[in-house]
Amino acid sequence: ETGVTQTPRHLVMGMTNKKSLKCEQHLGHNAMYWYKQSAKKPLELMFVYSLEERVENNSVPSRFSPECPNSSHLFLHLHTLQPEDSALYLCASSLWGSSGANTGELFFGEGSRLTVL
Amino acid sequence: DQQVKQNSPSLSVQEGRISILNCDYTNSMFDYFLWYKKYPAEGPTFLISISSIKDKNEDGRFTVFLNKSAKHLSLHIVPSQPGDSAVYFCAAKGAQKLVFGQGTRLTINP
Numbered sequence: 321e322t323g324v325t326q327t328p329r330h331l332v333m334g335m336t337n338k339k340s341l342k343c344e345q346h347l348g349h350n351a352m353y354w355y356k357q358s359a360k361k362p363l364e365l366m367f368v369y370s371l372e373e374r375v376e377n378n379s380v381p382s383r384f385s386p387e388c389p390n391s392s393h394l395f396l397h398l399h400t401l402q403p404e405d406s407a408l409y410l411c412a413s414s415l416w417g418s419s420g421a422n423t424g425e426l427f428f429g430e431g432s433r434l435t436v437l
Numbered sequence: 438d439q440q441v442k443q444n445s446p447s448l449s450v451q452e453g454r455i456s457i458l459n460c461d462y463t464n465s466m467f468d469y470f471l472w473y474k475k476y477p478a479e480g481p482t483f484l485i486s487i488s489s490i491k492d493k494n495e496d497g498r499f500t501v502f503l504n505k506s507a508k509h510l511s512l513h514i515v516p517s518q519p520g521d522s523a524v525y526f527c528a529a530k531g532a533q534k535l536v537f538g539q540g541t542r543l544t545i546n547p
Contacts, residue, residue, distance in 0.1 A: 324480070351533075360446065362439065363481075363526065363537035376534065410480055416533060423469045423488075424530030428480030 323347045326411050326429035334437050335401060341432045343394040343411030351416035352394040353426065354386060357408040369394060370416040401436045408433050440464050441529050443538035451546050456514040458541050460527030463508065467529040467536075472501060472512050475524045475540070484525075485512070517545045 324345045333339050345352065354366040368376035369388040383405075385397040394411055412426040442461045450456045460470075468489045473481035487494040487501045487510070494501050500513045514521055522545045527538040 326480075360539060362441070362539045365534060365536075368534070370533075412480075423471065423486050424528075424533070424535050425471060425483050425486065426481075426535055428473075428482070430478070430480045433478075 323427050324411060324413055324429035326409075326432050328432060329430065330433045330435075332435045332437065333398065333401065335403070337401075338397070338399045340398065341396040341409055341411075341434075343396075343429055345392055345394075345411075345413040345427070347413055347427055349413035349415055349427070350391050351414045352388060352391070353412040353414070354394065354396050355410040355412060355428075357410060357431070363410065367396075398434070401434075403436050406434055406436045439538075441527055441536045441538040443525075443527055443541050445541050446539070447542040447544070449544045449546060450517050452519060453516045456512075456517045456521065456543055456545070458512040458514075458525050458527075458543065460510050460512075460538055461508060462510075462529050464529065464531055464536075465505075465508070467531045469530040470501070470503060470510050471528045471530065471535065472499075473526040473528060473537075475526065481526055514543075519545050519547060521545050 327342045351370045356364045366380045367386040372388050387395040408431045410431045411429045414426050440463050471486040472484040474484045475481040485499050503510045524540045524542050526540045528535045
């Protein structure tokens with residue numbers, strides 16, 4: 321099992337569809353993240369969950385709805401998306417703790433390439 | 438306001454020579470800086486990091502330099518190899534979050 325697994329790897333959906341992206345981590349981490357990567361833009365942090373509580377929500381539209389049922393699983397529910405939401409969605413995990421010895425290293429999955437028609 | 442910037446979208450280097458990737462930041466509260474490498478159709482993978490209290494960290498062919506007064510860091514790869522061709526992201530850690538730059542596409546030419 322790889323450290324962070326994302327499914328599906330590719331998703332094409334219409335603007336009226338409802339779909340979900342799934343992420344699973346096998347590293348024993350206690351924090352999980354959703355990032356969005358669009359062409360020629362920085363990786364944009366969308367949501368952070370620490371110990372299954374959402375601790376960050378970076379002004380993401382409500383058509384994106386995260387869910388973290390336990391420390392190993394993270395979902396991103398998608399509803400009535402727009403074509404400009406087409407991007408690579410990356411899940412990551414880390415150890416969330418004191419800053420003293422925590423380099424902040426994130427372990428990423430391979431991403432889910434989303435195309436909205 | 439973008440806190441971490443990589444001003445060169447692309448860089449082309451001959452195999453065997455040194456590759457230097459640059460990154461600038463604005464927030465003096467960042468306590469760690471990291472470099473990630475990304476191949477197409479894969480997630481970013483961690484490469485090397487440096488604490489804000491250091492000015493250099495070396496790991497094999499990879500060295501990261503930090504100039505706190507200039508709020509600038511750089512990644513040196515020497516010698517450059519074809520497998521180093523990828524997109525490199527600079528990231529800075531503050532308040533338990535990583536802030537990423539836009540990335541620099543490095544191409545190593547034979």
